[in-house]
Amino acid sequence: MSAYRVQDPRIHGIKTKIRVVPNFPKPGIMFQDITTLLLDPKAFKDTIDLFVERYKGKNISVVAGIEARGFIFGPPIALAIGAKFVPLRKPKKLPGEVIFEEYTLEYGKDRLEMHVGAVEPGERALVVDDLIATGGTLCAAMNLLERVGAEVVECACVIELPDLQGRKRLSGKPLYVLVEYH
Amino acid sequence: MMQTTSLIRCSNLLPPSRFAAVAASPLLGASFTRSEASFCVQLPSTSSQNYRFTHSILRCVASNSVQGRQMASEDGQDPRISRIASAIRVIPDFPKPGILFQDITTLLLDTKAFRDTIDLFVERYKDKNISVVAGVEARGFIFGPPIALAIGAKFVPMRKPNKLPGEVISEEYSLEYGTDKMEMHVGAVKAGERALVIDDLIATGGTLCAAIKLLGLHLACYFLQSALG
Numbered sequence: 077m078s079a080y081r082v083q084d085p086r087i088h089g090i091k092t093k094i095r096v097v098p099n100f101p102k103p104g105i106m107f108q109d110i111t112t113l114l115l116d117p118k119a120f121k122d123t124i125d126l127f128v129e130r131y132k133g134k135n136i137s138v139v140a141g142i143e144a145r146g147f148i149f150g151p152p153i154a155l156a157i158g159a160k161f162v163p164l165r166k167p168k169k170l171p172g173e174v175i176f177e178e179y180t181l182e183y184g185k186d187r188l189e190m191h192v193g194a195v196e197p198g199e200r201a202l203v204v205d206d207l208i209a210t211g212g213t214l215c216a217a218m219n220l221l222e223r224v225g226a227e228v229v230e231c232a233c234v235i236e237l238p239d240l241q242g243r244k245r246l247s248g249k250p251l252y253v254l255v256e257y258h
Numbered sequence: 259m260m261q262t263t264s265l266i267r268c269s270n271l272l273p274p275s276r277f278a279a280v281a282a283s284p285l286l287g288a289s290f291t292r293s294e295a296s297f298c299v300q301l302p303s304t305s306s307q308n309y310r311f312t313h314s315i316l317r318c319v320a321s322n323s324v325q326g327r328q329m330a331s332e333d334g335q336d337p338r339i340s341r342i343a344s345a346i347r348v349i350p351d352f353p354k355p356g357i358l359f360q361d362i363t364t365l366l367l368d369t370k371a372f373r374d375t376i377d378l379f380v381e382r383y384k385d386k387n388i389s390v391v392a393g394v395e396a397r398g399f400i401f402g403p404p405i406a407l408a409i410g411a412k413f414v415p416m417r418k419p420n421k422l423p424g425e426v427i428s429e430e431y432s433l434e435y436g437t438d439k440m441e442m443h444v445g446a447v448k449a450g451e452r453a454l455v456i457d458d459l460i461a462t463g464g465t466l467c468a469a470i471k472l473l474g475l476h477l478a479c480y481f482l483q484s485a486l487g
Contacts, residue, residue, distance in 0.1 A: 097423035107423045111443055114403070114413040121407055144421075147399035148413070151366070155373055155404055161366040163400070171352040171359045191363055 086122035091255045093119045094235065108235050108257060110145060110206050124149070126254055127232055128156040131202060136229055138201035140164050142188070142217055145206035149234065153204060162194045164203075164217050175223065179216040188216045190224075197225025207235040208251065211242030218249060338374035345371040362397060362458045376401070380408040383454060390453035392416050394440070394469055397458035405456065414446045416455075416469050431468035440468045447473060 093116050095109040114120050131153065140162045141150025147163060154161040167176070167187045174189040195201065203217045208231070218228045228249055236242065236253040243251050345365040352359040366372050383405065392414040393402025399415060406413040419428065419439045426441040447453065455469045 095424070100423040101420070109423050111415060111422065111424075111446070114406075114415070115446060117406070117410050117412055120403075120413065124407065144396045144399055144415075144417075147396055148403050148415070151372075151400050152404045152407055154366075154369075155376060158369055160369055161372065161400065163363060163366070163396075165396075168353070169396070170363065171349040171361050172347070172363070194363065194367060 084126065086119075086126060087254060089116075089119050090123050090126075090234070094255065096257075106257070108207055108237075110148075110234060113234075114148065123234060123254065124152045124156065127153045127204075127252075130252065131230075131232075132157045134229065135200055136202055137199045138162055138195050138221070138226060140190070140195075140201055140203050140217060140221060142203070142205040142213055143169070146204050149206060150204040153202070153232075159202070160194075162190060162201075164188050164190050164220065175220060177216040177220045177223075179212045181212070186213075188213065188220060190220045195221060195224050195226045199226045200229050201226045202229060203231045205231075205233050207237070208233045208242040208253065209237045209240045211240075211245030214242065214251075215245045215247070218246065336378065338371075338378060341368070342371045342375050342378075360459055362400075366400065376404045376408065379405045379456075384409050387452055388454050389451045390414055390447050390473075392442070392447075392453055392455045392469060392473060394455070394457040394465055395421070398456045401458060402456040405454070411454070412446075414442060414453075416472065417441050427472060429468040429472045431464045433464070440465070440472060442472045 090113060093113040095112040097107040097109050099105065100107040113123065127149070134157075136157060137159050139150045139154035139157070139159045141147050141164065143163060143165045150163075151161045153159075163170070165188070167189055170189050170191050173192040175192055176187050176189045178185050178187050201221045203214060203221070205214060205217075208214055214231050214233075218231065221228050230250045230252050231246060233251070233253045234255065236251070236256045237258075238256050239258060342365065345368045347361040347364040349359040349361050351357065365375065379401070386409075388409060389411050391402045391406035391409070391411045393399050393416065395415060395417045402415075403413045405411075415422070417440070419441055422441050422443050425444040427444055428439050428441045430437050430439050453473050455466060455473070457466060457469075460466055
């Protein structure tokens with residue numbers, strides 16, 4: 077489900093603030109740049125509010141954010157709904173004992189890590205990132221949380237690229253996005 | 259663990275505007291004690307007869323004086339501080355032997371302590387006409403946005419090289435071995451804006467100083483373009 081279809085009046089303001097940068101990081105890619113959204117305090121606040129309104133009062137105790145742009149959207153949501161924030165990081169950044177999940181890239185593999193003990197069995201969790209493309213990163217994030225016994229309630233992203241069919245990689249887990257780019 | 263803010267004054271020789279940047283972080287590195295000596299960093303000053311202006315000089319002063327460094331954990335400590343301090347985990351020998359790493363992820367697991375951390379900054383900076391909160395990648399991205407949202411400022415990420423997709427300006431800074439580079443989008447910050455720089459921790463100050471220089475350099479570039487017409 078996405079707020080796009082419900083056409084909340086705040087969505088248009090959010091969508092127009094996202095800058096598309098062609099050929100980054102390589103030719104042919106239209107990069108969705110959310111830094112311009114962050115320069116508009118009202119649009120940034122609306123973005124957070126839309127997620128908070130959806131998740132407040134739903135007994136969610138964990139917001140997991142994917143490094144690095146998930147660190148921008150996750151904490152404000154966590155603070156507003158009274159959940160803890162758990163950073164999911166690239167290898168070797170977290171100082172304590174970690175568990176990791178590998179995932180494939182276009183060429184090669186990458187790895188997402190989470191601190192042992194950050195999330196307890198039975199906790200209800202959200203996964204937050206700025207964008208879902210192929211869904212590989214989000215899938216790895218979900219796996220990490222489920223492996224420690226948490227329930228992933230939903231994945232939440234500002235932007236979806238539906239043509240890349242990331243939704244399918246989420247094993248039926250709900251995905252909530254604010255805007256889509258075709 | 260102690261919280262600290264360093265008041266940065268910029269002696270700006272580019273008339274007619276001034277700009278002030280304030281750096282804030284919730285942690286002072288464990289290797290520093292309360293009696294640390296003051297340090298001063300000066301940017302090189304360059305003057306060009308062609309353009310008739312002088313590059314801004316930035317002086318960073320962190321000292322024990324009352325006018326200089328302020329710590330929320332001094333006498334008359336805010337009651338929220340001790341919970342924040344005890345929520346931070348110290349991890350020995352990370353990333354290498356001899357380093358005591360200050361791990362803020364455990365603070366983020368304590369919803370009250372995380373809320374209090376943000377509130378302490380927001381109470382300090384609200385209604386001070388601050389329009390920019392710049393956060394240093396990546397842990398500055400965790401603390402900066404909630405502060406920005408609460409005080410009505412925009413958030414500007416300061417990133418490692420090649421992460422920002424648009425046109426950037428960059429600043430090199432030294433590491434123990436070698437150098438690193440920090441980047442900011444051109445156009446994110448406008449001349450005359452009042453900015454806050456946020457990170458989770460200040461150790462030697464190299465990263466924060468680079469961030470401050472970027473904000474100052476960006477304004478210098480703006481004036482350069484104006485002078486050229």
